[in-house]
Amino acid sequence: MAKEIRLNAFEMNTVGHQAPGLWRHPRDRSADYRTLSYWTGLAQTLERGRFDGLFIADVLGIYDVFGGSPDAALRTASQVPVDDPLLLVSAMAAVTRNLGFGITVNLSYEPPYPFARRMTTLDHLTEGRIGWNIVTGYLDSAAKAMGLDRQRGHDDRYDVAEDYLELVYKLWEGSWDDDAVVADRAAGIFTRPEKVHRIRHDGPFYQLDAIHLSEPSLQRTPVLYQAGTSPKGRGFAGRHAECVFVSGPSTQVIGPRVADLRRAAVAAGRQGSDLKVFSMATVVLAETDRAAQAKLDDYRSYVSHEGALTLMSGWTGVDFSQLALDQEVRHVENDAGRTAMDNITRADPNRIWTVREVAEHVAIGGIGPVFVGSPATVADALIQWVDATDVDGFNMAYAVAPETFEDIVEFLVPELERRGRYKRAYAPGPLREKLFGPGRARLAPPHPAARWRGRALADAAE
Template sequence: MSDVKTPKQIIMNAFDMNCVGHINHGLWTHPRDHSTEFNQIQHWTEQAQLLEKGLFDGLFLADIVGVYDVYQNNIDLTLKESIQLPSHDPLLLISAMAATTQHLGFGVTVNLSYESPYLLARRFSTLDHLTQGRIGWNIVTGYLDSAAKAMGFTELLAHDLRYDQAEEFLDVAYQLWESSWEDDAVLINKTQRVYAQPAKVHKIKHQGPYYQVAGYHLSAPSPQRTPLLFQAGASSRGTAFAAQHAECIFISGNEKHITKQQVDTIRAQVQATGRDPDNVKILMGINVIVAETEIQAHEKYQEYLRYASPEAGLAHFSSSTGIDFAQYGLDEAIPYRSSNAIASVNDRFKHETITPRDLLEQHKLGGRYRLIIGSASQVAAELIDWVDQTGIDGFNLARIVTPESYADFIEWVVPELQQRKRYKTAYASGVWREKIFNTQAPYLNAPHPAGVWRTRKKDAHELPVTQERELT
């Protein structure tokens, strides 16, 4: 028997947002860019169809609640360059895109800090039904003070407390999705006049420091029950949370050896929770500029640079760290300052000497994701090398020019990856979870904390939550 492992098939998601300027700022001014049409449904249905033509696994939609108001202590540049403002609700796009596609998955960011678990669980179940099992949730807790104040709070909850709240939120959501309705609760017997069997539908009772919920899930079991779970926390608390709950984890990578260390650490943390490390897919954010030849690709890059806004990228980064970079001279070292924003991003200033000029250079294209430029063969080879050298499973491809970035990738890179047998030539059957993990298991199972709820004793539903957790 051969010990040669089958080469890993690369997972590919498009990374976008229901706004004009997402990651690569300023490119909305490019004459071939259509991102200002984000508020038209045809823009999204056509993009979904394009991505499905290219056999993309999913369209991942980012989101924020709040505005970027840290840079220069205002939103002037945010408005001028449309730095994720206006920002529309991503959930409302899904039904239309699902109606025009058959296989493409839809990962949606929702900030749980300002949601009710009872109602959000229903919205995701509804979308899981309507998409026939193609919905995923990117779990975030938020990092903008502007959002907290807009939602009526005096300030953002402390970083680690946000994750404590998230743990309890998920505990409630898992109970609703997994244990309120049994698998065979829905009968749909017209003769006997029984749609659902009362003995198989249960009330959950949860009493915790953040949430008190007593009620029945408003949706019957959907194709996946719990949506495919995404997470992107990179702090020590965030990675611990992701190791416990996430099925797909997003990371940023710049150096392969550092990314490999990060991947190895994540998989070790997943294993420490009792879960199989292979049951987590790790995806890296990237930008790609590709053309028929390397020379043409670099010419395209130079063209894009003429429209990019490094300062807008800096303004975005200011809110990510909670530091107003405008207060420092171009060549002045930015000191570390504790903030309540993205901890892993802010920690860079502890260990590195970084100036605003450095950051502007890093944001030449308006964003800071890893950039790969070249011909189809060069780009494909580099993507494969990233996967093989670091252990990641795939990529979130950000748009630079819309829809050109995705169309170019599909025209040039996808066939090259297929030729090298590193990219699917057809979609697998099943719900999104089954497609991603190449299984015939639509539901989460123990030891994942969501799957644990479905296997508990039926009488657990009527016990206080402290007693429920003791049952096996």
Template sequence: MSRPIRLNAFAMNCVGHLAPGLWAHPRDQSHRYRELTYWMDLARLLEQGLFDALFLADVNGIYDVYGGKPDTAIRNAVQVPVNDPLQIVPAMAAVTRHLGFGITCSTASEHPFPFARRMSTLDHLTGGRAAWNIVTSFLASGAKSLGQDRLTAHDDRYAYADDYLDVCYKLWEESWADGAVIADKARGIYADPALVRPVQHQGPHFTVEGIHLSEPSPQRTPVLFQAGASGRGRLFAATHAECVFIGGPSRTVLKGYVKAIREQAAALGRDPRDLVIYNLHTVILGRTEREAREKLEDYRAHASLEAGLALLSGWTGIDLSQYDPDDPFRRIHTEAGQSAIDSFTSADPNKVWTIRELAQWAALGGRGPVSVGTAASVADELQAWAAETGVDGFNLAFAVMPETFTDVIEHLIPELQRRGVYQTAYAEGTLRQKLFGRGDRLRSPHPAAGHRQALSA
């Protein structure tokens, strides 16, 4: 029997996301991103399709590397304007029972003490369906907006994030004991002070002494996603992540990433199969192969190649406007996203990308592959990707919103279910329970679990 396939929907609280220019398509609704009803309708749709989660991306700055200015990004709505992803989740949670919500938040943008409370609040309001996609930020414009002289060196950002996570774990897992909340109306005691204590943290970047302001949420620590695939990013993921998000453009690249992350997790004493790994993917579906191809050409007519290069320039830190379209893309060290550079250079020695090919690729689906065809042929492709690479599932990006997800739910998911490789009902419980089936809380040897053990000792 084939392995089951997991699906998240990938979106962003902005106009478009990974298909720059397609916001202008006559059927696209992403210009309505400022409306709560837009997000509530999307959440209902995704729950109908039994998606694991809505995975919401975010950025702290603007894409101004291309041409040395933000004009291309602003003109084409390249992830700008962009609103806070966390604030739209409670409305979506209110109209769903099972759908998870993965929120991208950078360790560079907020002190861990108030951030930990925001995530606990979200986990309470969603009934334990919150996940945090941990990022360290890659845009120099974001660093400057936060008052920094320059973007912190790539590997140093992960060292900072390690300390950030240690603070969060102590707040979520260590400050309030199980049983601290009594809510005894007769005695007028809500919580037992003897079971609540301040955390004591002195690390290389943070000094924190205080009681976590939120009582324990259903999961305590939200489900942890991580999206770095560089060498340092893989170490961080193998240490902290429960779910890993990758943007591998080919099976060769993805297979290498999956293998390296699982091996690193095993070296740290974790079961490598405890990591659920999703790859970025876009699917374009038709009732016939011809209809799907016609839809692809229709989408391409609205896509902006220049905007695609603006995206890639931001991800890599390389100004791609200075190259001829037929120039090969070569590896250049920057302090931006190293995995974005590696995935198009050293990760696949059999492929040399030109700037033109990069533009065409990134203009529809970002760094991930695009599968085009009928439900049967696309299901064949997804199963082949999973079998050849060891990936567990896919973060599905959209070309046209909500058309892409409607097509997936009406055509692709029933085909996957007929093949016995996609769930036919949600499991009960929190998002962690749904994903792993081992309860609501993180377990040893994950570093967060050690703080809970320290509390009960």
């Protein structure tokens, strides 16, 4: 049976997220990111198109690798200014009933105890539609903003993340029994104390002795998203992730990564199908191929190549301002993100990238592919991508906001639906059940979160 294609919208509480310079386009509204109406309108559009979720990226710190200065990022609005993503969710949840929300939060600079409460709160307020995109950061500017000299080493950040997740799993899964809250008006008892357990955690990076402040939510642990595809990142995803976000310019790059991720899940005692893998992509749609190409040409007249290289410098830790435009990009390994550099150096040995080509490619849609054409043409391309790589769907970036998402709803969704490759209705239940099926609202063994649920935790802590 052909795989049903899943869609997330890929956004950020900023201007021109993956399309530097396109904020200048006369139809672009991304500069309205500061208004609730922008986000509530977007959420309603996505729900009308039966998107699985809105995946909101975030970054702490500023892109100051390019030219050794934040000036280019500020000039071109390269993911700055940027506001907090968590504060958007309640308003969007209030105007939707099924749309999920995958929110990026950097654990390196987020104390786990208050963070666990915020996520439980959002799971309550969304009635079980919240997910967490687990990131550890890649900018030294973020570390300096938090009073550090620089960020931890790339692989060391995953060691910290393992400890962090064990702690928040204990809070979400083990501190409160499902029947702790009785709200007995006659007896005057709201919560039965014997059903609430103190969490004691003494890990290599975090220590805690506390009771989780929130009663259990529908999902307890939010749906877990993750985006790293380095060897260390794949192992982490295999143990913890439910949804994995991959980015790359071709099926030759993405296919092997998906296979590696599914093998990592199996190595961790899970099933390869326990991971839903979303590939980043951008689509430019119109009634005909010719009209769509004209639309792309129009978009490209507004791009900022400086902004594109500013983003790429931040993602890779390499100052692209020091390289000639026709210079071949060679691999450098450092403590920034690994995936973006691999994409343009060694992931596809048949492709050599120059700096100029990187700037052109990243200027619309980041490092992912751009599919252009009529609904039939784009549907063909997406189906071929899914069938060639074994991804489950796409994180759709925009070129012009919200036009790109409106075009997907108007043109692409009906075409995929007609071909039997897209859902005709949302599945019932919280986000995890929508993604993985009925009876799976909460994480179950062998996922490591499940081992901390209920009495087993209390026995281990006493």
